[in-house]
Amino acid sequence: MWLSDNLLTDDSHYAHHYKLRDEHGCLLTQHGGIWILELNKFNAKHIESEEQRWLQFFKTGEQLNDDALPDWMTTEEMKQAMNTLSRFSEKKNVSILNIKLGKTICANNGRFKRSMSRLHSN
Structure with missing residues (x-):
């Protein structure tokens, strides 16, 4: 599956399913x-359908509020999908926090070393 914003500009349909065939037209x-x-x-x-439910989730999932999900998100599959998305989001936030913390430590480590150098040179 490939999620795209605008790959096939000459077609107004949003879903395209291509099947794999050989040069004789035999379906794989x-x-x-x-x-x-x-x-x-x-x-x-x-x-109105499972396909639409998933497409709407792919399109708007990051903006949904876990505590106030719309009616179309009330199936068990959608709740699991939202839970998975939340876990990924938490991990992403932790990763960003770790990167920022690492940069802060590196910056402060440089300051610490410069301060220590000045103390030892006096």
């Missing part, structure tokens, strides 16, 4: 292929 498998989902073309007013 019934259960495979490449899905391209163009999220900017998906604009459902009401979520």
